[in-house]
Amino acid sequence: MRFLHLASVTLALCGAIPALAADKPVVPKFVEETASSGIDTIYAGDWFFIVGGGVATFDCNGDGLEDLFLPGGSATSALYRNTSTIGGPLTFKAETSGLELETANGGYPADIDSDGITDLIVLRVGENVAMRGLGNCQFDRANEKWSFDGGDAWTASLAITWEKGMNWPTIAAGNYVDRKEEVSPWGSCTDNWLHRPAASGTGFAAPLPLKPSYCALSMLFTDWNRSGTPSLRISNDREYYEGGKEQMWKLDPGAAPVSFGDADGWKSLRIWGMGIASYDLDADKYPEYFLTSMGDSKLQEIAPATVAAMRPEYSDVASRRGVVAARPYTGGDGRPSTGWHSQFEDVNNDGLVDLFVAKGNVDKMPDFAMTDPNNLLLQGADGNFTESGLEAGISTNGNSRGAAVVDLNLDGLLDLVVVNRRTVAQVWRNTSANAGNWIEFDVGQPAPNQYAIGGWLEVKRGDAVMRRELTVGGGHAGGQLGWRHFGLGAETTTSAAVIWPDGTRSEWTGLDANGFYRLERGKPAELVTPGG
Helix, strand or coil: CCCEEEEECCECCCCCCCCCCCCCCCCCCEEECHHHHCCCCEEECCHHHCCCCCCEEECCCCCCCCEEEECCEEEECEEEEECCCCCCCCCEEEECCCCCCEEEEEEEEECCCCCCCCEEEEEEEECCEEEEEEECCEEEECHHHHCCCCCCEEEEEEEEECCCCCCCCEEEEEECECCCCCCCCCCCECCEEEECECCCCCCECCCEEECCCCCEEEEEEECCCCCCCCEEEEEEEHHHCCCCCCEEEECCCCCCCEECCHHHCCCCCCCECCEEEEECCCCCCCCEEEEECECCCEEEEECHHHHHCCCCCEEECCCCCCCCCCCCCCCCCCCCCEEEEEEEECCCCCCCCEEEEEECCCCCCCCCCCCCCCEEEEECCCCCEEECHHHHCCCCCCCEEEEEEECCCCCCCCEEEEEEECCECEEEEECCCCCCEEEEEEEECCCCCCCCCCCEEEEEECCEEEEEECCECCECCECEECCEEEEEECCCEEEEEEECCCCCECCCEEEECCCEEEEECCCCCEEEECCC
């Protein structure tokens, strides 16, 4: 991300008084602007596109605005350049970019070759394609240049990290049902792949199969125990593999991946796993994980004492914390819901992250809800969540898949884009008049891994410390690479610090609320004006 720099700021650590969130969270207001947005992409197709439909958001032309890659499924995918004015209606222009690909399920952005320009890995039914960013929203195929083997599978998930000492990233690709075998209730899943850097130091080695594989629909590299070495979480669809379950792989640099098992404390969990969202909800320095499924989704937390014993033993706290999205909350359909993309973000800027969940029947499964509105669960001061999708104005009943909660018009309010199956993708603008203060960050370091993937960003709201891991992965079939947003409630000043991927910690830096800042390693924080 590149944009106009205004000023360098090195403010003293502020002594802000903690802001107390209201007993009941403020409900944000969203207005759908699909019809006037310029977006007309439809995620089309039948059997091979029952899953996927993710959206990728990133800045493809350096103006600070988040642009959109929308997959077309059996139709053609599209890149939309963001033409919104700051604080104004959401508008986009389809760009001839080189990303006009067919059979695409979604995409994940990252600066793969560390040239300062964002690239995109496009997930497809067939060969996955590494698309090298050329600047000004132009892309070119790089599979051969980077020795990236795109295979010929049905890929529906991806995650990217940088292992220690590596100049190129490690990419995990999650594959679904084997298209070359007769579909059976058990055993028709394709191997997932781990693309590690080549021994030469440039490009990728041949992909390593991760066996067993259980039809992955979401993957996330995450440092669950804050050891400095991320593990790979995989959420799997139990439908197609007997004994299939959720997985986590230990990835020590230079060593073969090892799957955590019962003896390690990893409890067997079988769900229709479709999406992963993560955030440190309880401020204990360790992330919680929300797992979407058909019917009962999960919210997993770990006790610090268990982490100290290096055992990934998680307990489900979804019911206790009100993270309930098992059935539609409006529309009259009482059958179980089907959850896909999920994302933790603070949509009302009160300093407490909320949870969005995209919903939609797989196709016409009679045992599951056909009228299944997306969820917006707002976190209250007590740490519990309350469903507010209807009041917020996002309770439409599209057959949703992927999504992104992101500030599209740079007004400090998070907007929403959702990909629907067989109907046009939708966008909602956050028009809340009573939201709290906010701050957004672009985090960077020298190459490689210029976006500091695998690091942590910490922001103070009074005495409370909010933490988010810097990742590329999770969600469902699509990811975001851009501004990192925090709500601040009533606070007008804050402090921020970065734990870089190598474990080095920056000093706390005092900052004013309601601004965009560049946090670059070894340099003072910079106040910037994006959109110029």
